[in-house]
Amino acid sequence: MQNYFLPPRIEFGDGAIQNLGEHVRTFGCKRPLLVSDAGVINAGLLAKAIDALKASNLPSATYSDIEPNPTDLSINDGVEAYKSEACDVVIAVGGGSVMDAAKAIRLLTTHAPPLEPYYADVGGIERVRDDMPPLICVPTTAGTGSEVSQGAIITDTSFNTTDRWRKRAIVTPFNMSNIALLDPGITLGMPPALTAATGMDAITHGIEAYTATKYHPIAEGVALQALKMLSANIQKVYHDGEDVTARGEMLLGSCMAAFAFQKGLGAVHSLAHQLSTDAPIPHGVANAILLPPVMEFNFSHATEKYAEIARALGIDTSSMDTDEAGRAAIDKIRAFNRALKMPKGLGDAGLDRAKIPKLGADAMLDHCHKFNPRVCMEADMVALFEAAF
Ligand SMILES: [Fe+2]
Numbered sequence: 001m002q003n004y005f006l007p008p009r010i011e012f013g014d015g016a017i018q019n020l021g022e023h024v025r026t027f028g029c030k031r032p033l034l035v036s037d038a039g040v041i042n043a044g045l046l047a048k049a050i051d052a053l054k055a056s057n058l059p060s061a062t063y064s065d066i067e068p069n070p071t072d073l074s075i076n077d078g079v080e081a082y083k084s085e086a087c088d089v090v091i092a093v094g095g096g097s098v099m100d101a102a103k104a105i106r107l108l109t110t111h112a113p114p115l116e117p118y119y120a121d122v123g124g125i126e127r128v129r130d131d132m133p134p135l136i137c138v139p140t141t142a143g144t145g146s147e148v149s150q151g152a153i154i155t156d157t158s159f160n161t162t163d164r165w166r167k168r169a170i171v172t173p174f175n176m177s178n179i180a181l182l183d184p185g186i187t188l189g190m191p192p193a194l195t196a197a198t199g200m201d202a203i204t205h206g207i208e209a210y211t212a213t214k215y216h217p218i219a220e221g222v223a224l225q226a227l228k229m230l231s232a233n234i235q236k237v238y239h240d241g242e243d244v245t246a247r248g249e250m251l252l253g254s255c256m257a258a259f260a261f262q263k264g265l266g267a268v269h270s271l272a273h274q275l276s277t278d279a280p281i282p283h284g285v286a287n288a289i290l291l292p293p294v295m296e297f298n299f300s301h302a303t304e305k306y307a308e309i310a311r312a313l314g315i316d317t318s319s320m321d322t323d324e325a326g327r328a329a330i331d332k333i334r335a336f337n338r339a340l341k342m343p344k345g346l347g348d349a350g351l352d353r354a355k356i357p358k359l360g361a362d363a364m365l366d367h368c369h370k371f372n373p374r375v376c377m378e379a380d381m382v383a384l385f386e387a388a389f
Contacts, residue, residue, distance in 0.1 A: 021056020145258020
């Protein structure tokens with residue numbers, strides 16, 4: 001038996017944030033908790049949400065102490081804010097960390113704390129009920145697509161791996177936001193480096209979702225269309241951040257790629273997840289660097305799919321055989337990395353080579369690689385880190 005979950009509602013368009021208050025009222029709610037972080041506030045984006053709510057005569061409360069890799073401790077504080085301010089709806093305004101934190105905060109407004117029993121690695125999916133307040137997500141970057149993904153990644157301060165806190169996932173279809181408000185105008189001010197990193201994260205989602213081993217033809221179709229839109233626009237938005245049409249294509253493309261990865265991800269994400277707390281290498285940069293070596297590793301197990309991906313990336317493969325077309329997809333990713341000025345390798349990006357054996361062992365604990373087209377062992381993880389170094 002297969003279960004496929006579609007996002008309830010996606011509203012897309014320049015200025016969509018103006019409709020925030022209207023959406024809150026549609027749910028019959030009166031008191032939103034805005035979840036955000038310092039970067040979003042400094043960019044003036046939270047103010048846009050607050051103004052939109054004020055225009056609908058809706059006073060709101062704000063919890064903005066979300067750190068780049070949100071911990072269970074900040075989730076607890078967010079729940080406290082929701083309860084003490086008597087809120088009835090959660091609105092996330094931010095990137096992946098903010099949206100993931102908002103999902104976990106919303107969970108604990110109706111589920112008994114702590115988060116421990118709800119993590120995926122202890123069978124938490126069975127314990128999550130659909131009785132949570134509405135969640136509206138306003139993504140401020142075009143990359144994670146957390147607004148429609150089923151996962152929330154939380155750094156668990158009570159659970160150490162070899163030498164550090166462990167990132168754990170809460171996975172449930174109820175984590176998809178009730179409304180994803182995609183407003184390209186919100187993403188215009190993103191600096192080029194962040195634009196490139198988050199865009200490569202989205203491209204990695206599309207490629208890993210399309211080649212993941214679960215049977216999900218709906219997600220496969222969406223993944224290819226997402227790759228078309230992302231690859232046609234990533235360099236445009238890198239060079240001209242004010243191109244609102246291209247920003248919109250990136251925002252929708254990243255949302256679609258994240259919807260698609262309910263089919264599964266792959267080894268790139270298992271490896272990259274180890275780097276965000278240890279290196280510190282931004283998630284999208286880690287993905288961009290790791291993607292070509294992982295595609296080489298997977299090549300013999302996904303050749304035809306890589307040939308399809310090459311076409312989605314805009315390559316004319318009419319004179320190529322399947323092998324050549326598949327290889328062209330890998331070359332295209334390398335070309336993107338050069339054009340977007342990504343670091344040449346993980347060493348260049350700041351990784352201490354001595355950490356690789358430990359990180360390789362930890363990557364095996366991450367669930368993403370279970371859907372990788374080729375089975376990965378610990379020695380493979382170490383070899384892939386070395387190849388990307
Ligand atoms: Fe990702």
